[in-house]
Amino acid sequence: MRREGIALVLSAPSGAGKTTLIKRLLAEFPHFGYSVSCTTRRPRQGEVHGKDYFFLSREEFERCRAEQSFAEWAEVHGNFYGTPLAPVKEMLRQGQDVLFDIDVQGAAQLKLTLEEAAFAFILPPSMAELERRLRGRGLDDEETIQRRLNNARREMLETRWYDALVVNDDLDAAYDALRAVYLAATLAPGRNPRLVEELLAR
Amino acid sequence: MRREGIALVLSAPSGAGKTTLIKRLLAEFPHFGYSVSCTTRRPRQGEVHGKDYFFLSREEFERCRAEQSFAEWAEVHGNFYGTPLAPVKEMLRQGQDVLFDIDVQGAAQLKLTLEEAAFAFILPPSMAELERRLRGRGLDDEETIQRRLNNARREMLETRWYDALVVNDDLDAAYDALRAVYLAATLAPGRNPRLVEELLAR
Known part of the structure; x- marks a missing residue:
């Protein structure tokens, strides 16, 4: 009853918490390929x-x-x-799942070349909170912070075609949502083409 | 940041465990309307x-x-x-979510009249297990059991258009999958039409 692999595509502005969420995802589902x-x-x-x-x-x-x-x-x-x-x-x-950590432009290309992929965009709870997080990291100078905020605004306005928008306000809730996107994708009939046939034979 | 309601449509053959799964869903998410x-x-x-x-x-x-x-x-x-x-x-x-517990024929009509609904079909792990469960309930005579098994086979062969196939082998895993279908549905951009706009303004 092996299903086809899922291409899970994640995008997020810098500071939205994508790296932390991916670490949790790989801790629970270590089988992802790159x-x-x-x-x-x-x-x-x-x-x-x-x-x-x-x-x-x-x-x-x-x-x-x-x-x-x-x-x-x-x-x-x-x-x-x-x-x-x-x-x-x-x-x-x-049947190997593959994780993509990629910006909106790359994800948009994947949408055209990997039709069956699942696309999630991780959003900050607000622009003010995103700015607070970027400053809190202490990694970027003022110009870089402003560029990241501008990029975030631009990317967030191009997310209508994603399958899921995950707001990372509370980390546990955001992770619960992200894993739901992945699990729901594994259940699509198109990714389990012989499932019913095999159940009926048993 | 209120999203639109989800129409969650669940179908399953008799004996697949749908009622138990719905009880758990309503225990975790009691806000569903009927x-x-x-x-x-x-x-x-x-x-x-x-x-x-x-x-x-x-x-x-x-x-x-x-x-x-x-x-x-x-x-x-x-x-x-x-x-x-x-x-x-x-x-x-x-913004009120609505749960439908309905057979494949009814669900197929809902697919045409409620385009934005999320459709999950709950499958038994095998026909042998479905038969064992139906007999174990002690509710049905032999003729009814045979009719239910035939209906199950017929319905299971009409599930290619559902969004998700949930195999109810282990109840906890099946519930985790079902709630993932629901949560993933709540994250679709089409159901959160003003989300990004509102985040950008904050």
Whole structure:
């Protein structure tokens, strides 16, 4: 009675608490796989090709992109990053769930290339609280904080197509909501194509 | 930040454990409303018009049906039963969640009249276990048990359009899945149309 894998796609503005929520999710459901991304940036000390990233030349990356081999791709600070589609599809086919931690632009591409994925966006309870959290971390200068707040506003206005909006006000409630999105996704008939047939035979 | 109500529609074969699961759901989420159905059967001792049912004449029922006033309707043993659509839509608009405990035929009609509803079908872990449970209840004669098993098989083969299939093998796991379907439904952007706007203003 093996089901197909779930591609669970999570996005959130910086400071919304996504990292904490993902840690809890992986603590309860440690079986999630990750996809290894391709990048044209140089390997950093200790990074392993095929484990941390597939390190490609610009020409190799552009050939993959032309062949539509990426589930999503982006250019960041002059370097390309991309998620190869075939390994993700193969993991899902084998029943392996895959977690994506990705911004709205990347998620929007995944919506077009992985139709069966489940998309959740984690929201701060208010802009004032988001600002308070960003300042409380003490990681960013004023300009960075303002940029993060602007990005948050822009991203939050592009979330209508997500499957779920999770407000992270109370962490326990937000986690309960996030795990519900994941569990509900596992129950879809399309992801359990032989379930009824197998139950009827037993 | 009030969201729209969820119409949560649950179906299951007799013996799958739906009643137990609904009791747990209402214990955790006691705010669910029920819709009062219309029927052409005579009131039984103590039944109150407008509370247990709206008791209609056959002519009244047929007029409502012709006006497409029912979210779903059925004829059972020569009597008509129907769910009036307008009060359900009004409850949902006011943010009141509404629970429907209904067979596959009724649920299929609700799918067409309440597009935004969430549909879950509760499955037994096997036909052998379903039969064991039906016999264990000691309520039905052999003919009734065979009829229930045949109905179960027929209904289970019509569940591809449900949002979620919940296998009731372990009761705690089945309940966790059912509440996930409900919670995930509450998070859909379409049911929280002003959420982001309100968060951005705070």
